Amino acid sequence: MSTYLSAFWSSVSALVSRLLETLGLQGKEGSIVLLGLDNAGKTTLLHRLQTDTIRSFPPTDRPTESAVAIQLGGIQFRVTDLGGHEAVRHLWSDYLTENAAVLFVVDAADAVRLEEAAYELDALLHTLDTNIAVCVLLNKCDLPVAMSTATILQILEWGRLEQERKSKDADSAMAIFRISVFKGEGYSEAFRWIGKYL
Ligand SMILES: Nc1nc2c(ncn2[C@@H]2O[C@H](COP(=O)(O)OP(=O)(O)OP(=O)(O)O)[C@@H](O)[C@H]2O)c(=O)[nH]1
Numbered sequence: 001m002s003t004y005l006s007a008f009w010s011s012v013s014a015l016v017s018r019l020l021e022t023l024g025l026q027g028k029e030g031s032i033v034l035l036g037l038d039n040a041g042k043t044t045l046l047h048r049l050q051t052d053t054i055r056s057f058p059p060t061d062r063p064t065e066s067a068v069a070i071q072l073g074g075i076q077f078r079v080t081d082l083g084g085h086e087a088v089r090h091l092w093s094d095y096l097t098e099n100a101a102v103l104f105v106v107d108a109a110d111a112v113r114l115e116e117a118a119y120e121l122d123a124l125l126h127t128l129d130t131n132i133a134v135c136v137l138l139n140k141c142d143l144p145v146a147m148s149t150a151t152i153l154q155i156l157e158w159g160r161l162e163q164e165r166k167s168k169d170a171d172s173a174m175a176i177f178r179i180s181v182f183k184g185e186g187y188s189e190a191f192r193w194i195g196k197y198l
């Protein structure tokens with residue numbers, strides 16, 4: 001019986017490996033930089049990825065790098081969490097190396113600061129190499145006051161940002177996902193997307 005079981009599991013794992021290979025995700029490694037305004041939820045996300053638990057953190061002042069194995073895609077990511085408050089945003093540019101992808105986290109429930117987030121995203125895209133994939137995460141979608149995607153896209157001027165990047169490089173990649181770190185929703189899809197560009 002146990003021989004049957006172990007044969008079964010080894011064929012399941014072979015099947016999963018083949019599937020990941022087909023998806024181009026097997027054995028991949030990449031580095032990701034977490035950016036976005038202070039209080040967006042970057043450190044909470046990194047901690048959830050590492051431990052699948054939620055806890056609170058003081059604002060990040062020093063960049064923190066962690067290796068995180070994302071189970072879903074079978075990809076090993078190195079994630080660097082940077083502080084988002086204004087005084088430390090100048091550090092962002094030091095981490096935008098060519099093999100990194102950017103996760104830009106936005107607090108979808110903070111209407112007051114959405115324009116500030118829009119300004120920073122715009123500024124980032126102006127300095128960023130077009131071969132660096134940019135994935136915007138609209139976090140805190142568990143809150144009833146979270147804004148609709150349509151409203152956020154309009155305030156971020158997403159259409160213009162996309163057009164400007166595409167006009168510089170037709171192959172440039174950017175995408176946007178609604179997530180809730182608290183509920184554990186949305187970010188697996190985002191990592192799966194970003195995995196294609198590492
Ligand atoms: N409702 C809700 N709150 C969240 C979620 N994710 C994070 N938060 C809260 O948002 C606040 C800020 O989280 P942090 O992860 O410290 O934010 P940060 O982006 O790392 O901030 P800096 O380090 O200052 O740049 C905390 O109170 C978190 O508990 C979420 O999915 N839903």
Ligand SMILES: [Mg+2]
Nearest residue numbers: 042043059060
């Ligand atoms: Mg932080």
